[in-house]
Amino acid sequence: MKAYLFPGQGSQFIGMGKDLYKKSHLAKELFRLSDEILGFKMTSIMFEGSMDTLKKTKYTQLAIYIYSVIKTKTSNDFKPDMVAGHSLGEFSALAAINVFSFEDGLKLVNQRASIMQNVCESTHGGMAVVFGLKDSLIEDVCKQDEGIIVPSNYNSPEQLVISGEIQALKRVCLILKKIGAKKILVLPVHGAFHSPIMEPARKKFKKFINKIYFQDSKYPIYQNVTALPVTKSYDIKKNLVKQLTTPVKWKQSIKNMIAHGAISFTEIGPGNILQGLIKKISRNFT
CATH class of the missing domain: 3.40.366.10 (Malonyl-Coenzyme A Acyl Carrier Protein, domain 2)
Structure with a gap:
């Protein structure tokens, strides 16, 4: 097909x-x-x-x-x-x-x-691509943050995009780097889509x-x-x-x-x- x-x-x-x-x-x-x-x-x-x-x-x-x-x-x-x-x-x-x-x-x-x-x-949002971590691990880190930050694009087994408030995005990205993300790419967008x-x-x-x-x-x-x-x-x-x-x-x-x-x-x-x-x-x- x-x-x-x-x-x-x-x-x-x-x-x-x-x-x-x-x-x-x-x-x-x-x-x-x-x-x-x-x-x-x-x-x-x-x-x-x-x-x-x-x-x-x-x-x-x-x-x-x-x-x-x-x-x-x-x-x-x-x-x-x-x-x-x-x-x-x-x-x-x-x-x-x-x-x-x-x-x-x-x-x-x-x-x-x-x-x-x-x-x-009218908002302060952003997005980042996280490489090399399990979805469940990224989801847990997002849930534990006090701000608005969520998984937004399940793109592939090696790639998950997160989306949310700028400060929350920075905090979560820092934690994900520490626990083993292969790479984190902050996207050149000015919004927290999805x-x-x-x-x-x-x-x-x-x-x-x-x-x-x-x-x-x-x-x-x-x-x-x-x-x-x-x-x-x-x-x-x-x-x-x-x-x-x-x-x-x-x-x-x-x-x-x-x-x-x-x-x-x-x-x-x-x-x-x-x-x-x-x-x-x-x-x-x-």
Whole structure:
């Protein structure tokens, strides 16, 4: 069975999508439509903007969504048996399999990115990748801290992201180094994504998402919140809202996809960040 995967923030680059724009009339029309819906030249930011602008949450999420979905819409080879998306990538996956339209997905991502950016600017949060420690050990250290700090991305057997208040993040990282973490990488983000700090964003996004029409999916999507296959529109929508404040169970999702018959994984988006994680997960799969 063929599985298709869609990345989240972190895989963006200047010039992304320009090749699609030049080669495909449909791509050109969808890029034009994106600018029209958003009310500003997102294509200019993607094609020849500055990296400082592109890496802002409100632009990054839009750029990756637009690129990923247009790539599927202009491909004759996109024939999935199952899909999954890493964080933001769930929206790309859902538009690709027509749970909602490209246009509605763009509106959802724009709203989500804007809300998250606002929360980031009004709070003091951060994220860090921890390498080489067991999940249970990292979870215990987070629980023992007095601040808000939680596991936020179960990326692979060797890699877990933690997210929370800056001071709590510093304390927990210091402890994890002392007890044997191979490496800790503080991410260049100004927000605590997939943590309780995003609760204001969750509440606002829930109100907005209820205005958008979703239909049941023809293909199972393994959502971040549960790591289980979902097809019903109500459940998909509920999980997208919950995703803002709960961890991305990526490692668990991939293991379940393999257990349910996936033998090939194709990444649809800029870069190949997810491919590296797949190799680590499948190598440790039992």
